[in-house]
Amino acid sequence: MFKRSSRISSVRVFVRYAHDIQISRTGKPILRSGPGGRSSLTGHTATVFGANGFVGRYLVSRLAKQGTTVVVPWRSEDAKRPLKVSGDLGQVVMLEFDLRNTQSIEEAVRHSNIVYNLIGRDYETKNFTYEDVHIEGTERIVEAVAKYDVDRFVQVSCMNANPESTSKFYRTKAMGEEAARKVFQETTIVRPAAIFGAEDRFLNNLGSRKSIFTSYRNNRYVRPVHVVDVARGLELLMFDDSTAGQLFELYGPNEYTMTQILDLVSKVTMRSSWRFDLPKPVLKAMARVLDKLYWHIVCPDEVERQFIDICYTEGAKKFRDLGIEPTALEMLALKYLRIYRTSSLYDAPPSREEVQDRYMVD
Ligand SMILES: NC(=O)c1ccc[n+]([C@@H]2O[C@H](COP(=O)([O-])OP(=O)(O)OC[C@H]3O[C@@H](n4cnc5c(N)ncnc54)[C@H](OP(=O)(O)O)[C@@H]3O)[C@@H](O)[C@H]2O)c1
Numbered sequence: 001m002f003k004r005s006s007r008i009s010s011v012r013v014f015v016r017y018a019h020d021i022q023i024s025r026t027g028k029p030i031l032r033s034g035p036g037g038r039s040s041l042t043g044h045t046a047t048v049f050g051a052n053g054f055v056g057r058y059l060v061s062r063l064a065k066q067g068t069t070v071v072v073p074w075r076s077e078d079a080k081r082p083l084k085v086s087g088d089l090g091q092v093v094m095l096e097f098d099l100r101n102t103q104s105i106e107e108a109v110r111h112s113n114i115v116y117n118l119i120g121r122d123y124e125t126k127n128f129t130y131e132d133v134h135i136e137g138t139e140r141i142v143e144a145v146a147k148y149d150v151d152r153f154v155q156v157s158c159m160n161a162n163p164e165s166t167s168k169f170y171r172t173k174a175m176g177e178e179a180a181r182k183v184f185q186e187t188t189i190v191r192p193a194a195i196f197g198a199e200d201r202f203l204n205n206l207g208s209r210k211s212i213f214t215s216y217r218n219n220r221y222v223r224p225v226h227v228v229d230v231a232r233g234l235e236l237l238m239f240d241d242s243t244a245g246q247l248f249e250l251y252g253p254n255e256y257t258m259t260q261i262l263d264l265v266s267k268v269t270m271r272s273s274w275r276f277d278l279p280k281p282v283l284k285a286m287a288r289v290l291d292k293l294y295w296h297i298v299c300p301d302e303v304e305r306q307f308i309d310i311c312y313t314e315g316a317k318k319f320r321d322l323g324i325e326p327t328a329l330e331m332l333a334l335k336y337l338r339i340y341r342t343s344s345l346y347d348a349p350p351s352r353e354e355v356q357d358r359y360m361v362d
Contacts, residue, residue: 025152045113049115051083055192058197059116068091074094137176142183142187155187157174186244188244191249222257225250226327233250247316249318251326270342334350
């Protein structure tokens with residue numbers, strides 16, 4: 001008797017209701033099952049290009065954990081492996097692809113109802129220029145999306161994307177947006193500001209003093225955004241078809257100058273910031289030499305970007321429109337920068353100034 005009742009209580013019965021069926025933008029049924037989270041299904045299938053990158057990992061984790069089937073197109077065996085455990089068995093589907101191989105791209109998108117393109121590169125390599133990655137790559141993906149009548153396409157670009165920009169990175173990002181909208185008008189464009197998090201290239205570069213030569217214009221304005229907020233925003237787009245065809249600019253709640261950020265980093269890491277502020281031509285000349293090395297340190301276009309303030313587009317949607325309250329950099333700086341403290345100070349509590357900054361107390 002006891003055995004029977006324990007067996008019955010361990011069986012989870014999912015009752016389906018009419019509101020579990022959603023009709024997608026193109027009229028396809030999406031059938032949800034379960035209460036949400038592990039062992040549930042959202043009914044969505046998402047392809048995430050750039051899944052093993054910094055933002056991609058957070059996005060795949062959020063999607064798969066909620067029960068979305070995620071297709072991960074990969075080009076590096078080792079880099080994609082950790083994504084496999086983001087969801088239940090069979091929830092994360094790996095497919096090898098090449099950005100120049102149309103057939104492999106089509107295979108990756110044809111069963112999905114939403115495609116995210118997070119492919120991007122901060123610097124050019126001998127195999128791929130900015131145009132190859134940001135424009136031609138996007139064109140191939142969006143053409144496959146249109147061919148297989150995928151419901152939604154989300155193009156991840158960046159703040160300051162502008163066809164007139166002095167930075168080639170920003171120009172090609174803007175041209176990628178245009179290319180996507182030309183083929184698939186309902187493309188949702190997402191422009192995040194500089195993203196910070198555990199594996200970022202923003203706080204880690206400053207904390208590790210990778211950039212001891214900083215730009216002469218440290219009064220440049222930035223508005224860093226937390227990677228978890230960006231991933232959450234991208235996930236929410238999938239559930240809200242009214243976001244199709246819109247432009248989102250995702251940035252943190254506070255605007256800082258680079259000098260303020262350098263001071264914050266030095267306060268949190270409890271190390272004096274020895275840095276040399278150099279003018280643009282000198283930094284560019286140094287970057288040109290370093291760019292010739294086999295491994296990436298800095299490229300001239302990254303120097304150019306260090307001199308461009310964050311600028312906003314009128315009418316663009318924000319975190320507020322997705323119901324997200326973004327987290328401020330100073331709330332999480334200790335979490336991500338503690339590793340750059342010396343071992344004797346590793347566990348030291350936050351300084352008085354840090355507490356004042358974080359909780360805005362006098
Ligand atoms: N991180 C930021 O601060 C920031 C700020 C604003 C906008 N964004 C944009 O947000 C997107 C994601 O950023 P992220 O920080 O996650 O970038 P990331 O860490 O550099 O990852 C980029 C992804 O793109 C893939 N990729 C690059 N070139 C490729 C190529 N030629 N063929 C196939 N795949 C290629 C990479 O694959 P492999 O790992 O195989 O190389 C990786 O999965 C990018 O478009 C970026 O421009 C980032």
